[in-house]
Amino acid sequence: MATITEQLTAEIKSVSEILGATALNIPSYQRPYSWGTRNVDQLVSDIRRFMRAGHYRIGTFILNPQLSEQTRERVGTAGSIMDIVDGQQRFLTFALIIHALSEHSEGIDEDLLVELHLGIDRITIPVRRDGRSERNLRENFVHLKRVISRWSPEELKKFTEFFLKQCSVVVLVVRDLDSAFQMFDSQNTRGRELxxxxxxxxxxxxxxxxxxxxxxxxxxxxxxxxxxxxxxxxxxxxxxxxxxxxxxxxxxxxxxxxxxxxxxxxxxIREGATGNGQFRWAHPVLMAKATADRFRHENSTLLRHGVVDELEFPFQLTSPxxxxxxxxxxxxxxxxxxxxxxxxxxxxxxxxxxxxxxxxxxxxxxxxxxxxxxxxxxxxxxxxxxxxxxxxxxxxxxxxxxxxxxxxxxxxxxxxxxxxxxxxxxxxxxxxxxxxxxxxxxxxxxxxxxxxxxxxxxxxxxxPRLAEDVTVPQTLLNLYSPATDVRGEEELRS
Structure with a gap:
């Protein structure tokens, strides 16, 4: 029987590593690429915000190296290609970002650019009758080019370096496909509708x-x-x-x-991503949290023995x-x-x-x-x-x-x-x-x-003042006093 370490390996890879050094296949059982421009904007916005923090972890990929015979025929290789069991939406969006950045290649090292394109060119996507994946990929690529075209050369360079080197994903390689699906189900649905x-x-x-x-x-x-x-x-x-x-x-x-x-x-409010204090809208909430945390720390013994009450954080739906x-x-x-x-x-x-x-x-x-x-x-x-x-x-x-x-x-x-x-x-x-x-x-x-x-x-x-022609349901008579309201209206008319 295979051990856990033989069945599963895990490592953290940067975006450049996952794109450049790993040949990945989108298997036919995967749903279409469904991300829209709103999802892409959110990812790019997150990456730019976390540039201030110095690192950004972008989720988990679950990979399986056991390709089907049909897949091997389609990709034309018996090499070390892996199926993406979970993570294709982000992976393909990474590839789109690289292609869009390549339109301004002065921000990317030439050798790295060649390596990344080699990895991207090895991506295989199943052709679907509805063309949904192709349509979304095309629309998102055009949108990304438009967004990136507005950046200054300095912004482009900083984003490129951070995205490729400081953004990372957790890569789980599960060698048994059934185990890979079980992990995907556990991570995403736990056996019920997500x-x-x-x-x-x-x-x-x-x-x-x-x-x-x-x-x-x-x-x-x-x-x-x-x-x-x-x-x-x-x-x-x-x-x-x-x-x-x-x-x-x-x-x-x-x-x-x-x-x-x-x-x-x-x-x-994300810690380390609030603009070095520039986002003033976040200050009151962060101050309230600091006060509540300090009270809990300074009075831990009294709280444990019930001498003082907990200072609850003042949650408000109108606050961030x-x-x-x-x-x-x-x-x-x-x-x-x-x-x-x-x-x-x-x-x-x-x-x-x-x-x-x-x-x-x-x-x-x-x-x-x-x-x-x-x-x-x-x-x-x-x-x-x-x-x-x-x-x-x-x-x-x-x-x-x-x-x-x-x-x-x-x-x-x-x-x-x-x-x-x-x-x-x-x-x-x-x-x-x-x-x-x-x-x-x-x-x-x-x-x-x-x-x-x-x-x-x-x-x-x-x-509420109810008009004369309104009939209150019998079950709601205890909630309203229609006779009083009508009498009040008559008095006003007189």
Whole structure:
């Protein structure tokens, strides 16, 4: 039986080494090259930002040296070519960057340029009927040339040297193909559908490892993350925090929801990449972290014995995120808040019952909401209410939360009062206060909460004034007082 060291080797290679010294093949079982210009821009931006830090680790490649007979026929060699099991998107983008840089070859050593092109020319890509890979490669190459053409000769030289020599990848060579697929599955899906939050986890773990050498602290962080069901983490980020961010900015939530294209919303301040103090937007958050860390360090004994309370970092959705460890602490914070508030995370279309809450202040409001009939429309409205509640808690904590929750529920369920059939697009319009059927003059409530300096913005909101021809569903009568509102309108007319 082969030993682990015979089956798996691992080493760190620079971009110039992986491109120049390794002949790689894109096997036919790989999905097409799907990166767009947005992905390319993000990679180039990351590389340029980390030039200040002196080094940038760009993920992991999983390679397998056992080529199929069909592959050997196609590439026409029996030499040491390897299949890319994982990493083709980045690898091909590396090659595009080299080709684009070659258009300005004064920034690259001539011998190195020849070596790199030799490696790139050995790349084999399967031809697909839809031409998707070829189309994306062509569009990204044209885009890269346009971007690079705007750089000065000095910028070009510095980028080239850093990209080739100081950017690196972890190369795992797995000699058994089944093991390679198992590793790929474990690294990317863990046997289930890949959530965008799994990509965030991988990104922030890499940032954590880059800035923190304590293996134990990283293991603690992973254990804490793994202790929460992945569906719950995904819902907290994708179903609560992301919509709040979108609606606060008066932007729609995309119909497909939170995808890998939106993970940039949960990336932010990278240690060593903040422009030597030039990025002033990062200063308040970094100062708050330094204060919290210093308090924990100076009072570790008192904290351990319960003499003083922990000085919690003041997480705010309107503030930038600190990459790495602080991302995981932030997720833990909001998981705790949503659990305390009873935010539902199981995507169950049949039941709208609230999960158990650790705080009873909201019981009377949730009793009313729990009476709503099952169905996707009511679930969408309930999710809007959950987002409004978390936005309020994020801004003002648990101050007068019962009264606040009642006012937020009255606002959220107006869409249910005015429409017999509620769709996800209806809720999105209502959240931004632009739905034509819902009359409310107070503007975007999410934006109002984010700007508010006093919770009275919510606590002093009058009950919605409903027109005479509006019929409140029986299950919502305890939430509204339509008779009072109509009587008030008659008094105003008289």
């Amino acid at each position: 959530f965008p939050t799994d990509l965030l986890k991988a990104y922030h773990l890499r940032e954590f490892g880059r800035t923190n050498s304590s293996r134990e602290s990283m293991l603690d962080t992973v254990r804490e993350w793994e202790a929460v069901p992945p569906e719950e983490i995904n819902h907290v980020i994708a179903g609560v925090l992301f919509p709040i961010k979108q609606w606060t900015a008066n932007s729609s939530v995309p119909r497909q929801g939170f995808t890998s294209n939106h993970i940039g919303h949960f990336k932010g 995120i600190i990459d790495g460890e602080m991302f995981f602490r932030m997720v833990h914070h909001y998981v705790g808040e949503t659990r305390r508030a009873g935010v539902q995370w199981a995507q169950d279309e049949v039941s709208l019952e609230s999960p158990s809450r650790s705080d009873s202040q909201l019981d009377s409001v949730f009793e009313i909401l729990g009476e709503q009939p099952a169905g996707t429309g009511n679930r969408y409205v309930r999710e809007l209410f959950d987002c409004l509640l978390i936005a309020y808690l994020d801004r003002f904590g648990w101050y007068e939360v019962k009264s606040a929750a009642l006012a937020l529920a009255q606002y959220a369920y107006l869409i249910r009062v005015h429409l017999q059939r509620v769709q996800i697009s209806s809720v999105d319009l209502h959240a931004r206060n632009v739905h034509q059927r819902v009359d409310d003059d107070d503007g975007n409530l999410f934006a109002s909460i984010a700007r508010a300096l006093d919770p009275e913005v919510i606590l002093s909101r009058p009950e």
